[in-house]
Each structure stands twice: as structure tokens, then as C-alpha cells.
Amino acid sequence: MIDPRALRLPAPPTSRNGIPRWCGALLAVALLASGSLASAQDAVRQRTAAIASANALATQAGFETLARGGNAVDAAIAVGTTLSVVQPEASGMGGGFLALIHDAATGKDTFIDAREMAPQAVDSKDYLKPDGTPNRDTSLNGPLAAGIPGFPAGVAYMSGKYGKLPLSVALQPAIRIAEQGFHPSGALVRSIGHKAEVLRRWPASSAKFMPDGKLPTADGLFRDPNQARTLQALAAKGADGFYKGAVARELVRAVHAAGGTWTLQDLASYRARERTPITLDYAGYKVVTAPPPSSGGVAVAEMLNILAPVDLSRLDQAHRIHWLVEAMRRAFRDHNEYLGDPDFVKIPMDMLLSPYYADGLRQSILPEQATKSAWLPSVSVNPPGMHTTHYSIVDADGNMVSMTATVNTTLGSSFVAGGTGILLNNEMDDFALVPGKPNAFGLLGGSANAPVGGKRMLSSMTPSFVIGKDRLAVIGSPGGSTIITQVFGAILAFIDGKSASEITAQKRIHHQFMPDRIDIEKGSDIPADVLAKLKAMGYELNQDDSWGNMNVVVWDKKTGTKTAASDPRNPSGLGKVETIH
Ligand code: DON
Secondary structure, eight states, rough: OOOOOGGGGOOOOOOTTSSHHHHHHHHHHHTTTHHHHHHHHHHHHHTEEEEEEHHHHHHHHHHHHHTTTTOOOHOOOOOOOOHHHOOOTTOOOTTTEEEEEEEEETTTTEEEOOOEEEEEOOOOGGOOOOOOBHHHHHHHSGGGGGOOOOOOHHHHHHHHOOOOHHHHTHHHHHHHHHHHOOOHHHHHHHHHHTHHHHHHSSSHHHHHSSTTSSOOOOSOOOHHHHHHHHHHHHHTTTEEEEHHHHHHHHHHHHHHHOOOOHHHHHHOOOOOOOOOOOOEEETTTTEEEOOOSSSSHHHHHHHHHTTTTTGGGGOOHHHHHHHHHHHHHHHHHHHHHHOOTTTTTOOHHHHHHHHHHHHHHHHOTTTTSSSGEEEOOOOOOOOOOOEEEEEEETTTTTTTTEEEEEEEEETTSBBBBBGGGGOOOOOGSSOSSTTOOOOTTOOOOOOOOOOOTTTBOOOOOOOOOEESSSEEEEOOOSTTTTHHHHHHHHHHHTTTTEEEEEEEOOOOOOOOSOOOOOEETTTOOOOOOHHHHHHHHOOOOOOOOOOOEEEEEEEETTEEEEEEEEOOOTTEEEEEEEEEE
16 A cells, blocks of 8 residues: 555545544444344344435335345345336336346346447438538437347346246336326426427327327326237247347337338347446455446546546545546546447457556646646547436345446437337437547547447446445446546545445535546535635536435445435435345
């Protein structure tokens, strides 16, 4: 461990609230010393499960599935497919997901890549206007914006290999809610209002989201019989029920009728992939996180490796932010340069994840001054988004799932594919469609993330586990490129001893290389003198609206306590712990 003073860091030994950190530690030790408390909780330990998701109906669907004898994987499928019905603005059957699974019996962690892929006929010219400038409409709205969905193949794969129940059982809550109806959340009502003009372009989109030709209200009842039928086909035939046969033919027919290029072959050739997660050690914890085609795990690992020898607890708040932001800046620079679908591009993973590489990056950090992004090679830009969804689950046996699912921006492409009831994603925009031009999140990319038929677009989704000797956390969030810095901040907060609700509530800061500024969430408690100090170091500060929708489960193995917290920024969320009989 390098002494931070050797890095010439200022080192006042106070925490943010001025209370010496060891006071909290002593209190915790005193509480843990109470043996009776520990043994009472031991009794509970094996029988509780925790689920945090962005919608109460989805959290309940997960518990219903556990009560039927399912494990965390079955519960995640129930949560995810229910969200496809009740939170379609964020994720669903027409989109994709990335998930980490921990199997308690073998101790093995694995990663499911159900990311969308480009259809074979993808053509960059479709995303340009005649004058050669980017066509934001084709890249974000309608079927040209949609990648071949990965979600149905992903849940079928997870169910078959890691679930305990048949897929058809895990799909029951979603099918029932789609058939019987539900009251839309405020966020769904607002999303439909926001995208109404685009939704009105396609009859199936209007019929699904504005059933009487009117904007919905929160007290109305939403039914989704077409999606229920498509879910039934998946339940009856597995992935083939979606990627082959009647559903596939209707998807292709509807996409073609509206100017898209999908073929039956594109659908039939889609496969979910199982990959090896990224793992690293930081501050005595094992961090397990998402590999490519996510950029998130590589970026979080780079940030943590840069910070590894820096004792953050010795820093005042301005210098702590300085170090965090400089780590973010350097990781985001590499993001655009190197990362893409690992089946198509050779990514120098050994270099990017190496502590020696991080040593070099750390040495370029000026102790008292912001590095201008322009002083470093390469470019990128990116404001936060608010759609996509994350759920965290730990079951009574200790199996865990950390799953982030998306249709990309609000209500994806706004295009519902005919009679399937399936809202298609607009994930094609996550490719670097036009060289040198930013996507919806302001991200620029190079050839590593150029669109090619059959290739998966780069993602920021970063489902993660943080595993310590006595405590562990299941973490993730939506938010475009801010996902990466949210997960990074959440890992640090967890390691600092914060609870699940403190982790989800903590105010966020973000830097992504370009634009070269620190985004600070409004309502942040950073004092004026700290902000002034950061400005004096050369930072541009930007106060921003809130972002993210984090769902976290924390499991304290010593006390046997599981806690689940849903982001306080989202009133529809539910983080809950239940006893499983
Ligand atoms: O995979 C990605 O990185 C994006 N499609 C995620 C989009 C997102 O998080 C939207 N907003 N909150």
C-alpha cells in the first residue's frame, strides 16, 4: 500500500460529518459482541429473501415465485417480465439485459449477456440525413432504431440452466398482470405523454399506450392482452416461441411494413451468451462486475484500481471528489477507445484491468489541479438518461442475481410490433452509428463500437456484486453512462459501511471525460467552501437534476440480516425482505 502522503495528498483525518470514523466502528463492534442478538438473527438467516426493484408489482411477482419454490434466478425472471408489462418505458421483452448470477451451491459467479444485436442488413446510411448529418429520428424512433431483442432468449437461457422452476411458472405473474390489468405508475403516464406524438405514428403503438385514443391517467386500468399472448408463446416453447414461428413472423412483418430490415434469420440466429464476469479486489472486498459488451465493469475496475493505494478516508471532501473525478475521467477516456462487442473486437482486457496500467494513469493525476480532458488523448460526451431498470435479488439459499434491463431511452423506439404487443428497443443508438457524432447519451465511439450485422452494441449497464468477509451487496442502476459512476459511488459507499438505503439515497457526482465538467446532483450536501475549492483547482461544476434509479440488497452475514432498498428518487420502487417458509 502506497502511503498517500507519498502521493503528496493532503490528509486531514476527518470524515465528511466531522466525526472520527473509528467512533462508528467501535459502536458496531459493541453491537456485534452481543451474542444473543447474533443467534436470534441466525435463526432468520436461512429463511429470508430480499428483492429490490423499480416497481412494487414486480417485487411482489418475485416473492410469489420464491414462494412457489423458485430461486433467485426464477424470481429475477418474474421481476423482469413483470416490469416488461408494468414499466415498459424502461425495459422489456423487446429489449435486452445484462445479469450477474451467483450460485450459492457452487460459489460460482457467471454473467448472462442478453444484449440486443444489429440485424444483418444494418446500414449506417439509414442513420444519416441526405446532407450527411446524423438522423436522430431513425436512430431513436421506429423499427430502424431497434436491435434484435435479447431479453426473451436471456430469460429462457437463465431459466434452463440456473432456475429451479419451469420458465412457464416464472412467467405466470407477468401473464396474469398483462391479462387482468394494472394501474400505470406516474412515470409511465408521463413517459406516454412525453412520447405521444411518436407513438401516434404507428397504430399498434397508439393502441397499446393510448387505448381509447387518449393519454392514460394513473387511475385507469391498463391491459396488455397481446403481450400476454407473446409471453404465453415463450412459456410454452421457450426461446423458439419468440424467435421462431408465429411471433417471429409477426415481428418481421410489422418491422418491414414500417421500413425496418429485420429478417426471420436475424431472429432465429440470436443467442444469449454466458460470459466470465470481471473480478477484482478493492479494499479487502471482491468486486464482481459486468464484462464487455458492457463498458461498465471495465470502467469501474479501472477507477477502483486507480484509487487502490489512495486512502480516501484521509482526504478532505474536495480532494476526495478530485480523486474520484480524475479516476472517472481516465476510465471514460478508455471507454470509447477500446470497448465494443468482444465477439467482434479484440479488447486489451489484460492491459485495461492491470494494476500497473492503473499506476500509470494515477501518476498522471495532478494532486491539486483538475486535469483538462483535452490534455489527454481521445474524446467522448454524455448526459444522463432516466430509463432502463435494475433489480437486485438474494434468495434464502444465498443465490443472487444483479440484473439491469433496458429498451434504451424512454419507451425505446416507441414502435410496437403489430399484434405481438412487443415494444421494440432503440438500442441501435448505442452503437457509434455516425463516426465522431454523439449518441443520445452524448457518447462518441470509434470503430470498436461501429455497427455491423450480428454485433452487439456497447452498453454502460453494470450489474455488480461487492463481496466482503461479512457483508455483501448486490448493486446496479439505470442512467446511461452515469450507470458506471453510480455503481462506482455505490461500491465505495458500501465499503464505507453504508446501509442499502443510504447507498441508494446518496447524492451523485459524475464525470465522463467529455463534457469536461463535474455533474453534481441537485440537493447535494457538498458545502460551498468545498465547491469553491474545486473551482479553484480548475473544475467546471454543473448542477444537474437527479439521475438513476438504483436498487440495492445488502446482506450482513454476521448478523444474518438482509436489507433491500429502492431508490428514493422513484416513488414506484419497492425494496423488501420476506421470510420464506
Ligand atoms: O445499455 C446502455 O448503456 C443504455 N442503453 C442504457 C440506457 C439507460 O440507462 C437509459 N436511462 N436511464
